[in-house]
Amino acid sequence: MTDLDSELVDRATQLADDHLFPSALGVDASGTIPSAQLDLVRDAGFYGLFAPVEFGGLGASPATQWAVHELLSGGCLTTSFVWAQHAGASKAAIETTGPMRQRWADALATGESRGGVAFAHLNRPGTPTLRAEPKDSGWEFSGSAPFVTGWGHIDVVLTAARHKGSVVWAMLDARDCETISSRRLTLAAIDSAVTVELSFDQHPVTEASVTSVEDFTQWTDRYRKGLRANGSNPLGVAARAAKLLGPSPLDAQLAEARKRINAASVEELPIARALLGDLCVRATSALVANVGGSALFVEQQAQRLARESLFLLVQGQTPEIKEHHMRLLTERATLGE
Numbered sequence: 001m002t003d004l005d006s007e008l009v010d011r012a013t014q015l016a017d018d019h020l021f022p023s024a025l026g027v028d029a030s031g032t033i034p035s036a037q038l039d040l041v042r043d044a045g046f047y048g049l050f051a052p053v054e055f056g057g058l059g060a061s062p063a064t065q066w067a068v069h070e071l072l073s074g075g076c077l078t079t080s081f082v083w084a085q086h087a088g089a090s091k092a093a094i095e096t097t098g099p100m101r102q103r104w105a106d107a108l109a110t111g112e113s114r115g116g117v118a119f120a121h122l123n124r125p126g127t128p129t130l131r132a133e134p135k136d137s138g139w140e141f142s143g144s145a146p147f148v149t150g151w152g153h154i155d156v157v158l159t160a161a162r163h164k165g166s167v168v169w170a171m172l173d174a175r176d177c178e179t180i181s182s183r184r185l186t187l188a189a190i191d192s193a194v195t196v197e198l199s200f201d202q203h204p205v206t207e208a209s210v211t212s213v214e215d216f217t218q219w220t221d222r223y224r225k226g227l228r229a230n231g232s233n234p235l236g237v238a239a240r241a242a243k244l245l246g247p248s249p250l251d252a253q254l255a256e257a258r259k260r261i262n263a264a265s266v267e268e269l270p271i272a273r274a275l276l277g278d279l280c281v282r283a284t285s286a287l288v289a290n291v292g293g294s295a296l297f298v299e300q301q302a303q304r305l306a307r308e309s310l311f312l313l314v315q316g317q318t319p320e321i322k323e324h325h326m327r328l329l330t331e332r333a334t335l336g337e
Contacts, residue, residue: 089115
């Protein structure tokens with residue numbers, strides 16, 4: 001990867017090793033991520049990682065984005081996961097030609113404001129859980145968005161609602177109101193990231209808040225192409241577990257898995273992503289086994305990483321990835337060889 005920015009990678013390594021990892025257990029146990037954690041990421045400039053220089057961002061290449069993301073996830077997945085949601089909102093504000101660009105693009109690129117996303121429900125089969133209906137003044141959103149992370153720490157949430165064969169994308173204020181209510185979800189891992197289910201009761205969405213309306217098949221194609229990005233989460237957690245374990249065959253497996261997903265075509269990404277999930281579970285399980293019974297103590301990093309590896313089996317999962325996961329976990333097959 002010749003377009004890797006070594007200065008940004010070094011900066012992320014220092015942030016992860018010197019600040020995020022030492023505080024990760026405390027963050028995990030706190031119930032809600034301290035704002036100071038997110039401030040560290042902002043002060044390092046990484047809220048601008050996904051934004052062009054002309055908007056105040058870092059203009060980082062995809063390879064640099066993946067590497068920084070992996071390092072931050074290996075430092076503290078809770079912090080990294082809240083931060084990573086910002087990318088979707090930031091990119092949407094920059095790419096739209098409507099009023100949301102002026103309202104949010106610069107603020108999100110510099111980290112002055114923080115963004116989140118509400119679109120995990122688009123991956124669910126069956127009847128859409130969040131629907132958009134056209135109105136004279138714009139749209140009306142009704143239904144639910146079941147997984148929205150960083151609630152209470154984000155200023156705006158990029159929200160997707162289905163209308164027939166299309167997806168309506170809008171940037172909404174990230175707060176409870178008369179027509180939007182949040183219900184906190186209790187998770188076995190990264191619970192301090194504060195993930196909620198949002199309920200929309202005929203919530204009015206002005207045309208000015210809409211960033212785009214796209215065909216659902218276009219979105220599914222775009223999502224599949226973006227699977228590499230969330231592969232940085234299991235890579236980071238697995239790499240941290242391997243580092244704590246010490247030299248082992250996992251080191252070479254990590255290097256190979258990273259190389260494979262970086263070079264994967266769109267068709268190969270689901271397999272590469274599933275292999276990362278499997279490797280992450282094996283790496284964290286090896287750490288637990290090596291540490292022994294004390295690995296189950298809440299003050300041990302091993303149990304935190306193991307719980308996070310299970311979370312990452314289902315985070316960002318598509319039907320294709322799930323199928324490959326089930327083969328790996330039940331048949332111990334080697335995929336794509």
